[in-house]
Amino acid sequence: MEKLVVIGCGTMGHSIALNAAWAGMPVKMYGVDTNDIQNGLSGVTDKLNTLFKNDLISKDQKDQILNRITGTDLLSEAVDGATFIIECIPEVLELKNDLFRKLDQMCSDEVILATNTSGLSPSRIALNLKHPERTLATHFWNPAHLIPLVEVLRAEFTDDKTFNRAIKMLKFMNKKPIEVKKEVPGLVGNRLQFALFREAQYLLEQGIASKEDIDAAVTYSIGRRLPVTGPLLSADMGGLDVFASISDYLFKDLSNADQSSANLKDLVSQGHFGQKNGAGFYFWDEKFSKEMNQKREEQLIRFLKEDIN
Numbered sequence: 001m002e003k004l005v006v007i008g009c010g011t012m013g014h015s016i017a018l019n020a021a022w023a024g025m026p027v028k029m030y031g032v033d034t035n036d037i038q039n040g041l042s043g044v045t046d047k048l049n050t051l052f053k054n055d056l057i058s059k060d061q062k063d064q065i066l067n068r069i070t071g072t073d074l075l076s077e078a079v080d081g082a083t084f085i086i087e088c089i090p091e092v093l094e095l096k097n098d099l100f101r102k103l104d105q106m107c108s109d110e111v112i113l114a115t116n117t118s119g120l121s122p123s124r125i126a127l128n129l130k131h132p133e134r135t136l137a138t139h140f141w142n143p144a145h146l147i148p149l150v151e152v153l154r155a156e157f158t159d160d161k162t163f164n165r166a167i168k169m170l171k172f173m174n175k176k177p178i179e180v181k182k183e184v185p186g187l188v189g190n191r192l193q194f195a196l197f198r199e200a201q202y203l204l205e206q207g208i209a210s211k212e213d214i215d216a217a218v219t220y221s222i223g224r225r226l227p228v229t230g231p232l233l234s235a236d237m238g239g240l241d242v243f244a245s246i247s248d249y250l251f252k253d254l255s256n257a258d259q260s261s262a263n264l265k266d267l268v269s270q271g272h273f274g275q276k277n278g279a280g281f282y283f284w285d286e287k288f289s290k291e292m293n294q295k296r297e298e299q300l301i302r303f304l305k306e307d308i309n
Helices: 011-022 034-053 059-067 075-079 093-106 160-172 189-205 211-225 231-238 240-253 262-269 286-308
Strands: 004-007 027-030 069-072 084-087 112-115 135-140 149-154 176-180
Touching: 004 011, 004 075, 011 027, 011 034, 011 059, 011 069, 011 135, 027 034, 027 075, 034 059, 034 069, 034 286, 059 069, 075 093, 084 093, 084 160, 093 112, 112 160, 135 160, 149 160, 160 176, 189 211, 189 262, 231 240
Parallel strands: 004 027, 004 084, 027 069, 084 112, 112 135, 149 176
Antiparallel strands: 135 149
16 A cells, blocks of 8 residues: 655645545645644545535544544655655646655655646656656546546656556545546646637627526536546447537537637636636625535535445
């Protein structure tokens, strides 16, 4: 069993730590100070309470999972005895370069160094390291303890041993790892997600449908199908002749915008960032925010129960 260290106590960091501890692994969670660590552990506790309320874990399991997570604000203490490290710090290349150089010097060459990035090149993050062969990207999706997918991408010099150990550990954590075979911005999931988001922006900007109806068109059609059949399997089931014909006439009419829409830029320039500050495409008062978060969490937990069973 790997001895995991998660660097970062934020949204992704503490969720990944929880996921590993839930699978039975000992985890150290590194934070910049005691307040950072406490916030991370509080996040873990809140999520454990939700899992308990939804009958995914017992009270004894809740206590056992929490006891497997140790917080520290000393990097040397965090990496001591580690076999696998996942970095979850802000998406700034210079910060990641600096951290990976420190870890490369502090850790034996058997310790795997993984980044949770989806937007930065793992090869650039591993630049000038003494042991770049033990680096790779393991991109978890938020919320990491409920979403099974992890996208695994080799850096330029990643060896097979590192890749295979990462896949083995992720499966032990009950994740669904996929291999991304080439370094591309956004990996696989975000490229698919933002292709859909680009077209949604276009439909809204052109006045083709309201924001509510655009969301409903996804939620009540392809959204019902995608948990069972991805886009390529759906095409097979629908008939490749049909999908080829539709692609030939429809692709030329789809948005090919190379940046966000004017509507989205206006919202951002006005300081409307969505749920995080109360307004975006929608108005996020406390009631709506609580309702949507609860609804999403309930559905993700329902899917997770199906995965477990």
